[in-house]
Amino acid sequence: MKIPVMILSGFLGSGKTTLLLTLLKESKARGLNPGVVMNELGKRDVDGYILQEHTGTTVEKLLDGCVCCSRKEDLPRSLNALLARRPDIIFVELTGVADPEEIAKSLQAPPLSERLMLHYTVTVLDAENVLEYNSRFSADKQLIRTLRKQLSGADLLIVNKSDLVEPETLWRIEKTVRKYNADSEIVFTHYSEINLAPLLAGISPQAPRSAAAQRSSRSIHGVPLERMNSGHSRGATAVQEPETKSETSYSQVSAVTLTFPQAGERSICRGDLEAFFQEWGSSLIRAKGHVRLSGLEEELQPVQLVQFAGNRVTWETSRYPGLPYIVFIGLNLDEKRLAEGWNALFA
Ligand SMILES: Nc1nc2c(ncn2[C@@H]2O[C@H](COP(=O)(O)OP(=O)(O)OP(=O)(O)O)[C@@H](O)[C@H]2O)c(=O)[nH]1
Numbered sequence: 001m002k003i004p005v006m007i008l009s010g011f012l013g014s015g016k017t018t019l020l021l022t023l024l025k026e027s028k029a030r031g032l033n034p035g036v037v038m039n040e041l042g043k044r045d046v047d048g049y050i051l052q053e054h055t056g057t058t059v060e061k062l063l064d065g066c067v068c069c070s071r072k073e074d075l076p077r078s079l080n081a082l083l084a085r086r087p088d089i090i091f092v093e094l095t096g097v098a099d100p101e102e103i104a105k106s107l108q109a110p111p112l113s114e115r116l117m118l119h120y121t122v123t124v125l126d127a128e129n130v131l132e133y134n135s136r137f138s139a140d141k142q143l144i145r146t147l148r149k150q151l152s153g154a155d156l157l158i159v160n161k162s163d164l165v166e167p168e169t170l171w172r173i174e175k176t177v178r179k180y181n182a183d184s185e186i187v188f189t190h191y192s193e194i195n196l197a198p199l200l201a202g203i204s205p206q207a208p209r210s211a212a213a214q215r216s217s218r219s220i221h222g223v224p225l226e227r228m229n230s231g232h233s234r235g236a237t238a239v240q241e242p243e244t245k246s247e248t249s250y251s252q253v254s255a256v257t258l259t260f261p262q263a264g265e266r267s268i269c270r271g272d273l274e275a276f277f278q279e280w281g282s283s284l285i286r287a288k289g290h291v292r293l294s295g296l297e298e299e300l301q302p303v304q305l306v307q308f309a310g311n312r313v314t315w316e317t318s319r320y321p322g323l324p325y326i327v328f329i330g331l332n333l334d335e336k337r338l339a340e341g342w343n344a345l346f347a
Pocket residue numbers: 010011012013014015016017018019047095096160161162163164189190191192286288307309314
């Protein structure tokens with residue numbers, strides 16, 4: 001029996017992990033044993049920790065590079081490690097700059113095709129920012145090509161963060177997406193809330209295992225949106241990471257991990273950190289990590305998961321027990337200046 005694999009793709013901060021959380025909860029509610037491969041551009045496993053904290057799922061982590069190009073040889077090893085745990089379904093969450101078609105090709109060729117079958121490729125889009133990508137990232141031709149492959153290679157396109165845009169923007173996104181993918185279903189969601197039943201149709205616990213997983217022809221709905229009723233919807237230390245090679249799916253995106261100082265001031269003010277994110281303008285695309293906050297109002301819950309995505313910052317109380325850090329991901333990030341600015345925050 002081949003194990004179904006679902007690929008989750010989409011640009012940085014679009015909502016892939018948010019979707020994966022709901023997929024894992026639903027899988028567990030159905031008595032399934034899900035496996036997860038999580039690929040991160042940075043050296044720290046932020047999303048893997050979130051999944052473990054919220055769902056208790058064990059995650060195979062592939063850090064510090066992209067599994068569609070610079071870390072390609074690592075994917076079979078991670079999948080084999082998961083297969084030893086007899087999962088009923090495997091979710092592969094790609095980095096935001098990965099080409100899902102490359103992963104699909106690997107899964108459909110021996111030896112992986114002997115034990116696994118590609119079930120769905122899902123691409124999540126950030127409705128608030130997706131229309132700006134062509135102009136914002138025009139300097140990185142490889143990235144632009146990859147972002148188009150994320151559209152063309154998807155069996156299902158989830159236009160997420162619809163709560164942040166006007167209905168007209170959703171129309172424009174649908175029109176743009178259709179230039180690269182004429183057929184696949186498009187759904188409009190917030191917090192990646194969709195009807196998961198068709199995505200998990202035919203997948204059952206292995207023992208006893210009945211029919212093979214089948215792709216469902218049932219439509220996948222997002223949360224009801226106004227436009228859906230209109231009849232048109234279809235559904236202090238900087239760890240510099242290595243330069244990306246020319247054959248990668250991006251050329252000017254890099255990740256830098258910044259840690260808190262070991263001595264002296266080891267916490268940071270919420271406002272200072274938010275101002276620091278804004279200082280980098282459009283060169284900072286994504287930041288995420290666990291931080292220790294100073295300030296009276298945070299005294300009871302000082303450890304927070306902070307996320308910067310689409311120029312918005314969110315905070316969430318965390319039980320992360322380790323040393324605080326943040327992973328910064330950007331386009332042509334001036335890493336030296338970033339580290340200097342960071343150190344100044346603790347001076
Ligand atoms: N307003 C709003 N925020 C959202 C929505 N979906 C996700 N977010 C927030 O967006 C941020 C990024 O979401 P993730 O699910 O981590 O995105 P991702 O694609 O996994 O990010 P990377 O793996 O780092 O590329 C988090 O702070 C989420 O809470 C949404 O529909 N609306």
